[in-house]
Amino acid sequence: MSINFYSKFFPLIKKGVASVPFQLRPLSTRTDLFNVENKSEEYAIFRLNKPPVNSLNLEYLNLLNNQLDEFERNPKLKGIILTSDVKSTFSAGVDILEMYKCEPKRLEAVWRAVQDFWIKLYGSKKIYIAALNGHVLALGCAIAMSCDYRIMVDNDKTKIGITAVLLGINAPSWVKNTMINTIGFRETEKSLKFAKIYNPHQALKLGLIDEIVSSDKLLSRSEEVMKTWCKIPTLAREMTKESMRSETLGKLVNNREVDVQEFITSTMDPHLQDNLGKYLASLKKK
Numbered sequence: 364m365s366i367n368f369y370s371k372f373f374p375l376i377k378k379g380v381a382s383v384p385f386q387l388r389p390l391s392t393r394t395d396l397f398n399v400e401n402k403s404e405e406y407a408i409f410r411l412n413k414p415p416v417n418s419l420n421l422e423y424l425n426l427l428n429n430q431l432d433e434f435e436r437n438p439k440l441k442g443i444i445l446t447s448d449v450k451s452t453f454s455a456g457v458d459i460l461e462m463y464k465c466e467p468k469r470l471e472a473v474w475r476a477v478q479d480f481w482i483k484l485y486g487s488k489k490i491y492i493a494a495l496n497g498h499v500l501a502l503g504c505a506i507a508m509s510c511d512y513r514i515m516v517d518n519d520k521t522k523i524g525i526t527a528v529l530l531g532i533n534a535p536s537w538v539k540n541t542m543i544n545t546i547g548f549r550e551t552e553k554s555l556k557f558a559k560i561y562n563p564h565q566a567l568k569l570g571l572i573d574e575i576v577s578s579d580k581l582l583s584r585s586e587e588v589m590k591t592w593c594k595i596p597t598l599a600r601e602m603t604k605e606s607m608r609s610e611t612l613g614k615l616v617n618n619r620e621v622d623v624q625e626f627i628t629s630t631m632d633p634h635l636q637d638n639l640g641k642y643l644a645s646l647k648k649k
């Protein structure tokens with residue numbers, strides 16, 4: 364069985380790796396919008412930092428996609444802890460301003476970048492642990508579910524879930540599949556159909572997250588889990604991840620154009636635009 368999972372789906376990236384020799388990266392990378400701290404040769408902490416809610420617009424998605432490529436190019440790096448420096452929010456998903464009164468060309472670029480992000484994350488052979496410091500909504504929830512393990516802060520006010528249906532949105536099939544692979548078909552159906560939002564204890568019971576810890580232990584516990592997993596034989600772990608995920612991944616990789624068109628058509632619908640306008644206003648009124 365081929366273990367070259369990432370390059371199978373990213374031939375251009377493979378080409379890049381082949382033509383550019385690996386160079387040692389600096390100890391850490393800091394931009395205004397995220398921070399990467401290499402804790403050892405084996406793992407790094409990747410902190411989102413786009414206040415107020417780490418919403419994902421086109422420019423931010425492009426930045427994050429480049430960083431995922433960077434991780435993938437580092438053969439020594441086994442894992443990444445994905446978390447947020449923004450107080451009380453991991454991610455509120457796509458920037459709704461990208462979807463409201465939008466130009467179709469821009470919307471298309473946003474959605475292609477969203478697809479890229481999911482494909483890179485879900486298809487990565489590295490270990491991804493989501494350290495969920497705060498709210499995990501919509502695409503933020505899909506991102507967390509695409510990681511290998513989820514640890515969430517013990518705070519009853521913290522929310523996780525996907526409420527697309529309330530706005531008249533049918534979640535894309537790759538989001539549904541990711542959720543089915545995480546909590547099973549029946550719970551996914553209930554969750555999406557009834558726009559369920561969970562607190563950490565409800566999410567744990569469902570299997571949407573794997574552990575709850577107090578906020579002061581979030582990173583230390585995530586590092587503990589990461590260190591244990593880094594000891595697992597790499598090749599076998601990667602092959603297992605590939606065999607578990609390739610079918611779901613392939614469904615989007617081979618169907619990207621249809622997914623883009625569905626997203627553009629549904630988002631540009633006047634009724635949905637109306638709903639988005641009201642939703643944005645309700646968020647701002649709080």
Ligand SMILES: CCCCCCCCCC/C=C/CC(=O)SCCNC(=O)CCNC(=O)[C@H](O)C(C)(C)COP(=O)(O)OP(=O)(O)OC[C@H]1O[C@@H](n2cnc3c(N)ncnc32)[C@H](O)[C@@H]1OP(=O)(O)O
Binds near residue numbers: 454457500649
């Ligand atoms: C609209 C589509 C619905 C869901 C579609 C899901 C489809 C399946 C998933 C895959 C597809 C992806 C599409 C998406 O991800 S769309 C994003 C949907 N996100 C949300 O519905 C989350 C909305 N936000 C919140 O519920 C809350 O903000 C919060 C995250 C719980 C944080 O609460 P808070 O009280 O701490 O902060 P709040 O005052 O609400 O917000 C602060 C400011 O941030 C603005 N804001 C919040 N979320 C977004 C966002 N996603 N995009 C853009 N801006 C956002 C909010 O308006 C406040 O702005 P201001 O300071 O008042 O100007």
